[in-house]
Amino acid sequence: MVDWFGMWGDIPYFTEFITTLFIVNLLIAFTIIFLERKNPSAALAWIMILFLLPIAGIVLYFLFSQNIARKKIFRLTSSEERALSESLRIQLEDIKSGNFSFVNPEAEEWKDLIHLNGLYGGSFYTQNNSVSILTGGKHKFRSLMRDIKNAKSSINIMYFIIKNDAVGRRFLQALTQKAREGVEVRLLLDAMGSRQINDRVLGDFIRAGGKRAYFFPPKLKFINVRFNYRNHRKLAVIDGSIGYIGGFNIAREYLGMKKKFGFWRDTHLRVTGNCVHDINARFLLDWRFASKEKLVLSQAFYSDVIDGGKSGVQIVSSGPDSQRVAVKRAYMKMITSARKNVYLQTPYFVPDESILESLKMAAQSGVDVRIMIPCMPDHIFVYWATYSYVGELIQSGGRAYIYDNGFLHAKTLMVDGEVASVGSANFDRRSFVLNFEANAIIYDAREARKLEAIFEKDMESCHELTRELYAERSLWIRCKEGVARLLSDIL
Secondary structure (H helix, E strand, C coil): CCCHHHHHHCCCCHHHHHHHHHHHHHHHHHHHHHHCCCCHHHHHHHHHHHHHCHHHHHHHHHHHCCCCCCCCCCCCCHHHHHHHHHHHHHHHHHHHHCCCCCCCHHHHHCHHHHHHHHHHHCCCEEEEEEEEEEEEHHHHHHHHHHHHHCCCCEEEEEECCECCCHHHHHHHHHHHHHHHCCCEEEEEEECCCCCCCCCCCCHHHHHCCCEEEEECCCCECCECCCCCCCECCCEEEECCCEEEEECCCECHHHHCCCCCCCCEEEEEEEEECCHHHHHHHHHHHHHHHHHCCCCCHHHHHCCCCCCCCCEEEEEEEECCCCCCCHHHHHHHHHHHCCCCEEEEECCCEECCHHHHHHHHHHHHCCCEEEEEEECCCCCHHHHHHHHHHHHHHHHCCCEEEEECCCEECCCEEEECCCEEEEECCCEEHHHHHHCEEEEEEEECHHHHHHHHHHHHHHHCCEEEECHHHHHCCCHHHHHHHHHHHHCHHHC
16 A cells, blocks of 8 residues: 555655645634634635635635725825815714705605715715616717717726727727817726726827826736725716716627627616716725826816706715725615615625625515526626525515526616615625725615616516526536535635
């Protein structure tokens, strides 16, 4: 019989290597449990990976589990912090005391949500806004390109994904032309999501006077230790008076031009009013960090707004730089406050325990809880985790719909036909904890009902995943669900 351990033991330094590896894993496990204060399920998942895959586990941990919440990424000057804090404090006090004058009654009904978003998310409430809902990629792209073409002074653009394809090049050409005309154009790209775009691709844009910056670029050419933290926001501000926020990126598939996905069903907003100032402020904070350009945040509020609307809007953003998880808190508050119905669309449904329990509790309380997910995955591992959690929600009385008319990428939440959220944040841990996200919360029954009507129209292109259908899934699917569910906290 061959003594394999003895053979290895004769190799110089092998024993020392194994001992060192064990000690390193032990120290990392100690850090995870006692210092990082991760939630128990995430901690157990990481410890399991570390000891099942000792070497790969260490590499994965240092790539995927950095804690950047300790770092102050978006720094405000002392004067900016004083001005914003004081303005927000006055608004919150007026809302709490009943001295705030609400334009529409549903906003007053949801003043506790407004207060929560202001207190934990630093989000101002504005109510002179006009909202246009865009659900088709071609329609959204035409609208954005038209506004870019008509821009007179400034264009601020931030997208998670811009690809170097026909759609992306057309978009960049439009920005380049405006830069040549003397319009101040800033383009902020996530270094991971928009990895096809670099200074070589942007050569004409840069020479025309356009400004570009990359969020969390790699320190070395092929190594980016922060690639797990992505700026997932999709924002555009034209002349400081027209804003875009939602789920669409810039590439062929988002216009339904890729056979693999077919029709791309997403939701984006075109907005005017004072909420555009808040979108612009969010952009400028991200830009200031990524570009190191010394600009004052107050310039976000210089532009005159296009008034005339009566929709109440809060721009809520969150990211791994803060432990306040403002978007997740907003979602939870909306769900737990529901009295009649909760309509939810998301391509990725990997909730933590608090979100899942909120939805289950709402369903068990007689609230009509409906969730819609795509019929196909663009991330196979996440899809099976999604399928598992949806199955659990069904068992608690919720209803689930599988969208069959292409790929569903919308991130929308509508409650009671009174309040709605549209933005970049999915219902998963990545959006809640790891990604930089931005959502618009709309306090307007007319717009909330429009979004509900769109949801109900989408149901015509769905099949319902009933308890009976879910129970009939194969053993192979059950196994894939189990593995994906086990590792869902570190996806």
